[in-house]
Amino acid sequence: MQKGLVLKSTGKWYEVKGEDGTVYQCQVRGKIRLEGRSTTNPVAAGDIVQFELETETEGNINLIEPRKNYIIRKSVNLSKEAQIIAANLDQALLVVTTTRPQTTPGFIDRFLVTADAYNVPVVIVFHKIDQYDEEELEEVNELIDIYTAIGYTCLNTSVITQEGLDELKDMLEGKISLISGHSATGKSSLINHFIPGKDLRIGEVSEASNKGQHTTTFAEMHELPFGGYIVDTPGIKGFGLVDIPKDELHHHFIEFFELLPECKFHNCLHLNEPGCAVLKAVDAGTVAASRYNSYVSMYNDEEERSVYR
Secondary structure (H helix, E strand, O other): OEEEEEEEEOOOOEEEEEOOOOEEEEEEOOOOOEOOEOEOOOOOOOOEEEEEEOOOOEEEEEEEOOOOOEEEEEOOOOOOOEEEEEEOOOEEEEEEOOOOOOOOHHHHHHHHHHHHHOOOOEEEEEOOHHHOOHHHHHHHHHHHHHHHHHOOEEEEOOOOOOOOHHHHHHHHOOEEEEEEOOOOOOHHHHHHHHOOOOOOOOOOEOOOOOOEOOOOOOOEEEEOOOOEEEEEOOOOOOOOOOOOOHHHHHHHOHHHHHHHHHOOOOOOOOOOOOOOHHHHHHHHOOOOHHHHHHHHHHHHOHHHHOOOO
16 A cells, blocks of 8 residues: 555546655545545545555555645535545635636635635735736725735736746745636646746636636646645636535634624624624724625525535
8 A cells, every 4th residue: 555645636537646756547446535525526636645556557546644624615517516626735826817807806705715614824816917007906906905904915926027926936835735716817827937848728818708718627736846736726717615504604704703702792693783893894994895795695695605514
């Protein structure tokens, strides 16, 4: 039996890097479930697995070692199942563009809530910053003000002007980092910059829909030349929440949770309860209206917020 790191999932087969540095093609033997939950991919990029070789190049995965964390989302096609995007992460980079294509605050907040629920730190990367006009830059700066005030690290980047890339390299060095976001936000361009010669295909924005076209099909780990790995993921259009009970959703809005002791009721849901400190803060402008609107939307939308037990 050998131990290895799952670099890529292609559905039935997995690329597993053994402790000897060799990459093997492996399949799953029997049924492997994540805490009893039905998932479209029980083994994910970033998993540490135990496998047994059948030939010199192929083997069977028998066990997934306990995960320190993972990012999971509701499956797009199978509404009762979930998709594990990646596991054992030091951080996630959420690549955001406010136009061409647009990343909405609602999408950002759904990603942040899931990352918080599964103990994955997030850096919000505002990319293609060279393409924005003055009005668009003002919108970016408003979002940066909102998220830095909460405690998230935000970074402006551009592969054209090289802005922010040295700082981002420092953040990536020696770590396992998920890179995620909508298609055509520039994830592949960033990876190509940090791994010369990788030449990942770069997506374009559809003029008809102003949305990106998918270029990555499966999550895949790429080794960084300066140490660490970056996990590339398919562009995500939506982000359905998984396993977050409705009455605990507000715990994953950092600024709401900090205000909870000031609420009149210890079990306040910050909806219409008297003496709610969060509602007062929204009225006073110290909690962003966009964040509160995201919370109410997630709370009320059962389809979006699905809980699988």
